[in-house]
Amino acid sequence: MKTLSFRMLLRRSGTAESILAIALTVAILASITSVVNHVNSQAQTMGKLLNVGETFLILSRSSTSITDSKVDTELARLIRNITNTKYVLTQKVFTASLTTTSNQSTVVVRGVDTQAFLEARNAQINGVSANDTQANVGEILARLASINKGDEISIAVDNKTVTVEVAGIVQTFTQSDTELIVPMSIANLLTEDNDKVSFIEFAIKDGEQAEIDNLSEHLPANVKILKTQQTQAFIQEVNNQTVSFLSLWSIAVYAIVTAASYVVASRLTIESSYEVTMLKALGAKPTIPFKLILSFTLVIASLGCVLGLAIGLSGAQIISTATRWMWKNIQITPTLEIQQTTQIILFTLASSILGSIYPALKATRKTYAELPL
Amino acid sequence: MTLISFKYLQKQRLLILTVVLMLASVLFSITAFGFFGFYKTFNAYLGESDDIIVIYQTGSTTPFTGFIPLQLTSRIENITGVLASSPEVTAPTLVKRKSVFFRGVIPEEFSKLNPLTILNGKTLQLKDTDSAIVGKRLADTLNLAVGNKILVLGALAERYLELEIKGIYESNSAFDDEAIVPLYVGQWLRGTNYETVTLIRVKIDRGKLTPTLLYEAIAKEAKAPQPDGKTKPTPIEEIIPISNTAINPENLGVQETQKFMKTYLEKYGMTQETLLILSITVFVFASATIFGASHILIQQHEHETAVLRSLGTSTKTLRQDLIIKVLPWSLAASLIGVIGAMVILQVMKNSGLQALSHTILFKPDLPLIILNVLLVSAIVVLSVTYATKKLNPK
Numbered sequence: 001m002k003t004l005s006f007r008m009l010l011r012r013s014g015t016a017e018s019i020l021a022i023a024l025t026v027a028i029l030a031s032i033t034s035v036v037n038h039v040n041s042q043a044q045t046m047g048k049l050l051n052v053g054e055t056f057l058i059l060s061r062s063s064t065s066i067t068d069s070k071v072d073t074e075l076a077r078l079i080r081n082i083t084n085t086k087y088v089l090t091q092k093v094f095t096a097s098l099t100t101t102s103n104q105s106t107v108v109v110r111g112v113d114t115q116a117f118l119e120a121r122n123a124q125i126n127g128v129s130a131n132d133t134q135a136n137v138g139e140i141l142a143r144l145a146s147i148n149k150g151d152e153i154s155i156a157v158d159n160k161t162v163t164v165e166v167a168g169i170v171q172t173f174t175q176s177d178t179e180l181i182v183p184m185s186i187a188n189l190l191t192e193d194n195d196k197v198s199f200i201e202f203a204i205k206d207g208e209q210a211e212i213d214n215l216s217e218h219l220p221a222n223v224k225i226l227k228t229q230q231t232q233a234f235i236q237e238v239n240n241q242t243v244s245f246l247s248l249w250s251i252a253v254y255a256i257v258t259a260a261s262y263v264v265a266s267r268l269t270i271e272s273s274y275e276v277t278m279l280k281a282l283g284a285k286p287t288i289p290f291k292l293i294l295s296f297t298l299v300i301a302s303l304g305c306v307l308g309l310a311i312g313l314s315g316a317q318i319i320s321t322a323t324r325w326m327w328k329n330i331q332i333t334p335t336l337e338i339q340q341t342t343q344i345i346l347f348t349l350a351s352s353i354l355g356s357i358y359p360a361l362k363a364t365r366k367t368y369a370e371l372p373l
Numbered sequence: 374m375t376l377i378s379f380k381y382l383q384k385q386r387l388l389i390l391t392v393v394l395m396l397a398s399v400l401f402s403i404t405a406f407g408f409f410g411f412y413k414t415f416n417a418y419l420g421e422s423d424d425i426i427v428i429y430q431t432g433s434t435t436p437f438t439g440f441i442p443l444q445l446t447s448r449i450e451n452i453t454g455v456l457a458s459s460p461e462v463t464a465p466t467l468v469k470r471k472s473v474f475f476r477g478v479i480p481e482e483f484s485k486l487n488p489l490t491i492l493n494g495k496t497l498q499l500k501d502t503d504s505a506i507v508g509k510r511l512a513d514t515l516n517l518a519v520g521n522k523i524l525v526l527g528a529l530a531e532r533y534l535e536l537e538i539k540g541i542y543e544s545n546s547a548f549d550d551e552a553i554v555p556l557y558v559g560q561w562l563r564g565t566n567y568e569t570v571t572l573i574r575v576k577i578d579r580g581k582l583t584p585t586l587l588y589e590a591i592a593k594e595a596k597a598p599q600p601d602g603k604t605k606p607t608p609i610e611e612i613i614p615i616s617n618t619a620i621n622p623e624n625l626g627v628q629e630t631q632k633f634m635k636t637y638l639e640k641y642g643m644t645q646e647t648l649l650i651l652s653i654t655v656f657v658f659a660s661a662t663i664f665g666a667s668h669i670l671i672q673q674h675e676h677e678t679a680v681l682r683s684l685g686t687s688t689k690t691l692r693q694d695l696i697i698k699v700l701p702w703s704l705a706a707s708l709i710g711v712i713g714a715m716v717i718l719q720v721m722k723n724s725g726l727q728a729l730s731h732t733i734l735f736k737p738d739l740p741l742i743i744l745n746v747l748l749v750s751a752i753v754v755l756s757v758t759y760a761t762k763k764l765n766p767k
Binding site: 018020027053055059139140141171241244260263266270323 | 393522532614
């Protein structure tokens with residue numbers, strides 16, 4: 001009897017309109033999501049086309065910046081052993097007081113293997129890289145502090161002072177242009193804890209993620225690896241912002257689906273009130289009308305979903321083709337991922353159930369005697 | 374027969390139609406205000422004033438990625454009508470796992486175009502080699518305070534650097550979502566040399582100079598012999614080495630800031646017209662539900678309308694009366710929908726909703742509100758007309 005009643009409900013004249021109402025709402029969601037997917041995938045593709053670097057940093061896990069990080073110097077050996085590296089640079093970064101013949105200022109000092117560091121930076125040097133009694137000065141710092149090649153400068157940290165000769169002025173187009181670059185031996189003289197450095201910078205030859213994953217497994221828990229160029233993460237973050245807006249916007253669409261389902265279920269209870277009350281009069285359990293109306297709305301919502309997804313996707317495709325004719329530089333390929341399709345179907349069905357519960361409950365309460373003559 | 378005083382429509386049933394209309398209005402408003410908010414925020418990104426124009430690289434695909442010679446700044450400063458010029462480098466970066474735009478500027482020149490109110494800390498100086506000032510919204514998003522040190526990782530270049538927050542500013546513009554650093558720091562993060570910048574914003578005297586005239590002046594300057602270098606160096610030239618670079622006017626564009634941004638948005642098909650069509654399409658697609666709801670309302674009152682019809686009321690009179698009775702509700706529904714949408718968008722904005730790492734500034738737009746009311750009313754009239762046609766003629 002249930003099947004027969006259900007078929008009777010489905011054959012009503014308003015069924016097609018009800019499916020269309022839900023389908024059009026789902027189509028809005030499907031088309032916008034598919035276009036956003038295209039925009040996001042384009043951004044990610046562009047990110048992949050960029051020449052993303054292969055340089056990584058090892059910092060202490062709790063650190064939020066370079067100067068508050070401390071890692072074991074021995075880790076550099078581990079990196080060399082495990083990975084196929086271009087270079088590994090241990091670096092000690094700290095602030096110091098700089099005294100020149102003409103002024104005194106506070107500067108950032110970077111203790112490194114100067115030659116390897118300047119080679120890694122492709123630095124232009126007016127002079128040579130510093131040896132154990134010398135320092136290199138960044139171009140901008142040299143200009144600001146009036147330092148020239150061959151000058152003698154004093155570097156002081158607390159009560160420890162070192163006087164060194166400026167071996168060369170360097171230009172790296174990085175932060176080092178404002179720093180004093182000194183050999184690690186000088187950095188160790190000025191600071192304590194010689195077994196520790198601020199961080200380790202290394203570059204791998206082929207940029208394979210497997211190398212980094214392997215290294216991560218061997219590193220102690222108190223350190224972290226960071227890639228210096230974060231193109232993918234940046235694009236992902238920007239894409240997430242679009243997706244967040246879309247998610248919140250889709251709530252309004254699902255609200256419309258709920259309303260549409262309410263309307264569909266209400267219309268059904270009005271138009272089929274005779275049939276429903278007759279069923280009850282013939283001895284059907286009170287839950288039967290409830291189940292029937294809920295099932296009807298779910299079937300309508302499911303069909304609406306499928307149709308809506310098709311309309312949305314094909315509509316977006318047609319519009320993108322038309323756009324391509326009008327503006328040749330705009331190439332949109334709308335796509336919908338499987339999990340998004342599933343999500344749209346599930347949320348539509350859930351919204352549909354939500355919208356049809358009240359009319360369905362109302363229908364169970366209606367008796368034959370309440371019907372207008 | 375006039376039916377105005379005869380209240381045969383039940384309020385509870387009317388309320389259901391109102392809720393449906395309100396939801397459709399919310400959807401339209403969120404879509405329209407959201408898209409137009411994005412459009413207007415980015416149009417005003419570099420300034421809304423007519424007297425600020427921008428010199429940029431014509432071939433660049435985004436407003437953040439062009440390269441033009443920095444030397445242009447000193448070459449244009451003596452042109453009649455140029456009041457101030459601010460060379461700027463935009464660098465997309467990652468800070469605390471969040472995407473952040475850094476803007477390398479000459480602070481003194483930048484402030485002539487965009488005065489910043491320092492809320493906390495100090496203002497930025499060109500010689501602040503390892504400092505940054507951050508916009509209020511960015512500081513709130515990343516939980517930054519003056520004195521904090523941040524690790525900045527480049528997105529377009531293999532660069533990392535540590536900066537100390539020197540101040541927090543407010544500009545009541547898109548810059549509140551960015552961090553400002555000295556020009557050369559921006560150049561490091563963008564991965565360029567000291568000779569190039571992303572764009573130059575110029576404040577002009579509109580009575581003496583137009584973008585076209587400025588372009589012509591630049592073209593003339595490009596042909597003129599290079600300065601011999603004996604002139605007094607500018608503050609930026611004292612800090613970074615800037616060599617003479619050939620200027621190719623063919624690669625340069627000069628436009629008002631809003632037109633400049635509009636050009637880029639249009640490149641991706643984002644015009645006011647397309648956004649409006651998109652918003653209306655969303656509403657039209659949702660209007661099937663309104664049709665259904667109106668139909669239900671008429672069906673629910675079938676008994677009452679049948680009585681009226683049997684008393685001699687014509688379908689036309691009944692239709693007119695129904696429209697008159699439903700329209701005030703639809704008006705209320707659309708306005709409540711607009712208010713609801715504004716509240717939702719405000720909540721979205723406060724919860725950190727951004728596009729391209731900039732907060733979208735949603736503002737109620739009167740033409741859009743009127744359009745919303747008109748669309749809802751039109752759909753109601755159409756659907757009531759359609760539903761009354763199906764009324765039993767008896």
